[in-house]
Amino acid sequence: MRIVFQKVPQWKGIPHAEAELARRMVTAAQVLGFHALASSDLRKIDRFAPDIVVPLYFSLPKIFDAFTVGCMWNPASMIRDYRNWDHVKSYDGYGVASESQEQLVKMLKFKSSVPYLVTKIFPSSNRTEFRRPEHFTSPVYIGSNWSKDRHKDFFSILKNIHVYGPENRWLYLAGKKGGYQGELLCDGRSVLEKYHEAGIGLALHHESHNREGIPSMRPFEIAASGAVMIADQNDFVHRVFGDNALYLDTDLDSVALAEQLEEHVLWIKEHQEQAREMACACHEIFCQKYSLEVLLEGVVNDVCQFRKGKEKYLTSVQKTPAVELIVRTDGKQKSRLVRALDSIRQQAYPLVTAHVIFRGEADDLLELRETIKQELPQLDVSYTHVVGETDRGTQFYNGLRSTTAPFVGFLDHDDIIFHDHVTVLMGILLRNQDAAVVYGGSVKVWEDGEPPDGEMVRKLAYFHDVDGFTEKAFITSNSYIVRRDTIPWQVMNQPIPSMACREDRLFLKLLYRDRVKFVFSEKVTSAFFCRVSKEGHSNEDNDMLEQGKVASELILRSSTSPWRHVDNALPVQEILTLKLLKQVLSAIKNDFYQVRRQLQNLLKH
Template structure:
């Protein structure tokens, strides 16, 4: 079992809690015998070929063809404030840190057409051997103080307290002698040693954490260290550790709160044996139920069971219909084509055929067939030679018409589908017989060089409900399957118009106009690969894009469009003439040689 704990790339050089958690989770995974990696490097993660990925923060969506479990230990307002719901919805499973977080997941996944995993996971620490505190000194509070004013008056008022964290976050305490004790290394151990040496640890939470009953790392660290815990009214802490911890009423005014802390310290020092018994009880609860080793082992087992159940459900379905994935290729980039075909061979759905639509020479197609046979001997594949079909529109619709399967999809030769793509789409199509098309989310990947400035190597680029179909970026051509019987007659029978591009977008728009039922799987099941040297996904240039847009607009133009009857409105021919003249004038500014080319095209 290979596991990745994925950090936020933008935080690589910044101290943050997830960095500490990552190290602890690595240690837990290795203790359990797993091969583990902690990284924010997307290329390194890709080369590692993990079985499970844990994004440690909601800033990171699902980005790989790997079962992805999101760590739900941040309050809801933070997800809302950062508009990160798409990231969170993209996960295959959820490790939740509170009852309210579990209800949150149930709510936003309630309309999802496919199952998901949900299991407990807390921002905890590693199993330790109990060692009772040797002394009870000033209580220790450790925090990054990202909410600068949180408990500020209390910390200023408290007389007997030691605080650790980033210096710039605690500047207001530097003038108060002795309270601020400096930073602690993010090494997975130093925090526990600091608590243990003091004998008393403070676990104070942000109000948003308390509102949703989410514990921070602090209660687990204090329990693991063997120190006595003094906590606020966090529901998780009170429910789990009960009378084995002492509590502060943070609703009190800062002066009263500081007095309450002093009372607890006096009680601990005057009842040291009882205090050590309380610390021991907290430690036992932690080790038996909440250490990262216990949590991680349980969650990994849950993932294994979940995947096995999904596989068994698919295998138990009788008479599965066939699926064809059309792959358009000119044979020039064989390595990319083989990669695309390999992603088809890896499908967990058993009845999938690759249909290569080849637009090169006949001899080259024979060579290609032999190369594919050697590379992918187990692949179910057929070939169609598209003689003289040069434009993308003809290739697309000819390929669609040449299929025989009940369900059809597309895959460009330089893209890939994830291993469960067909299985996810087909599960929905088989459950809903009215559905014409099911699509998933797609990851945009830059390859063959460094990505453009400001871009990450991978990002969740296309992930939206049908409500956003007309406004948001299009559904990528490799992200969907369509039911053959729901394709309108004219698409499969009328003469095909020439289109340099936008042919796949047009297909979706024609289905949408025909009131076909689209369903969003809410799963990421494909990757849309962009070549850095081409600055995009294909060889499309501005002229091709303009031609494709004009052609698409003509095809989709309503038969009773009001402008046809308006006064002083030029007909289509004149509109096209005006567009052509604009292009000629633009060419004059850039390259005189293009003028003759445009004129020749016009007079043809």
């Protein structure tokens, strides 16, 4: 088992709790015998080839072909304020730390067409041996103080406390005797050592944490260190540690709250053996139920059980129809083609075949077939040889027409599908007989060099229900499967127009206009690759893009727009030129405006 704990790239070099958590979680995973990595380097994560990815913050979406469990240990109110639901909804599973978070997940996923996992996870610490505190000095408070004014008056009043955290967050304690003590290393040891040396740890939560009963890292750290815990009115801490901890009433004003803390410290010093027994009891509870080793083992077990149940759910139909995936290539980038075909080979779905549409010389096809046979001997591949240079539209629609399976998909020669792509989409298609197209989300990957404009090397590019086809509602060509018998007759039979690009987008628009049913899987199951150097990629130059756009608009407009004012005397071969195509569209546009004006005049009278 290979596990990645994914950190936030934008936070690199900035002190934050997730950095310490990542280190601890790697330690816990290694104790359990797993291979583990904590990183924000997306290319490094990809090379690691994880089985499970655990994003440590809800702003990180699923972007790898691995079971992704998002850590939902932040308050639900904070997640709601973030508003980028695509990122949160993209997870395969959710590690929740409270009932409010679990309810939020249920609301977000209620209309999802596929199962999802809910498991328990807390921002905890590693298992330790109990070390009884030898001394009880000033209580220790450790915090990044991201809400800078939280308890400011309280900390300003206190005379007997040691505070640790980022210096710029605690400036108001600068120069205060016995107050701010500096920053601690994120090394998995320093935090626990400070608590243990003092013998007393203070855990205060943000109001939103207390409102939802969510614990921070601090109660677990204090329990792991063997120190006596003084906490605020957090329901989780009360429920789990009970009378083994001391509590502050944060509804009191700052002066009264400071006095209450001093009373607790005095009681500890006067009842040291009883205090040590309380610390020991907290440590035992922590080790038995809440150490990261215990929690992570539970998460992995839940993932394994869920996978078994999900596979049974997605394949529990009486029949398993064949799926044919069309791959167009000229054979020039063989390594990328083999990568694409290998992603087909790795499909969990049992009946998937690849149909390669090859344009090029016969000898080159023979060589390519031999390469594929050697590299992927277990893959079922058929071939169609397109003789001569043909445009992308001809390849696309000839490839579509040459298929025989009842379900069809596409895969560009330099892109991939995730291992559960066909299983997920077919599970939905087979349970929704009225569905014609089922599609998933897509990840954009920059494969070489540094991406332009500071873009991430990997990002969740498309993940949304499509209501019409706009630039912001895009279905990539490798992200869907279509029920073949729902494809309109004309798409499979009419003479194919020349198209340099946009042929795949046109196909989906034709289906959409035919009012077939589209279903979004709410799963990320594919990735497409971009390159800073465009060599070998399917991006076309501006003229070709414009030609594809004009051809697509003309095809789509022809079924609904009046044509009587278009000059029918134009020779067919000239209409195929880009300039005259624009003239045709201009005539259609003018005709449309004229009809609209006539209708408006009629309505006035």
